[in-house]
Amino acid sequence: MTTRITLPNGVVLEGEGAEFRKTLESLGIDKIDDGVHYGSTTKGVVAIKEMATPWIKNSICKIYRDWASELSEVKDLKVFVERLHNGPSNQTMMGLIKELTTRK
Numbered sequence: 001m002t003t004r005i006t007l008p009n010g011v012v013l014e015g016e017g018a019e020f021r022k023t024l025e026s027l028g029i030d031k032i033d034d035g036v037h038y039g040s041t042t043k044g045v046v047a048i049k050e051m052a053t054p055w056i057k058n059s060i061c062k063i064y065r066d067w068a069s070e071l072s073e074v075k076d077l078k079v080f081v082e083r084l085h086n087g088p089s090n091q092t093m094m095g096l097i098k099e100l101t102t103r104k
Contacts, residue, residue, distance in 0.1 A: 005037060005045065035095030048092075048099045056096050056103075063093045 004014045005024070015023065024045050037045050038059055048056070067088040074080040 005034070033091045035091035035098070038092055038096065048095050051096075051099070053100070053103050056100050060093060060096050060100070063090055063096075064088060 004012065013024065022044065036048060038048050038051060039045055040059075051059070067090070071080065071083055074083060
């Protein structure tokens, strides 16, 4: 399956398979918050649609745990409450949840 990534500057990268993922990693692109791809520590950048359902669930939990861990470091009470109220603002997490709702 072809993976297509649009970088923040508008450049589009497209390719297939493990070699493409290795190329992305060599460019330092291992974390993309576009809601379409997931930056895996073991498999590199993968299309969310290609992920197995348990992997999606685990990824959502990981992002949420990381967010909660960062939240626990916030010292200012006002900032803490604001971030807690807003929740995680992660496009990848929203993309994972969206994909999960399409599965049965």
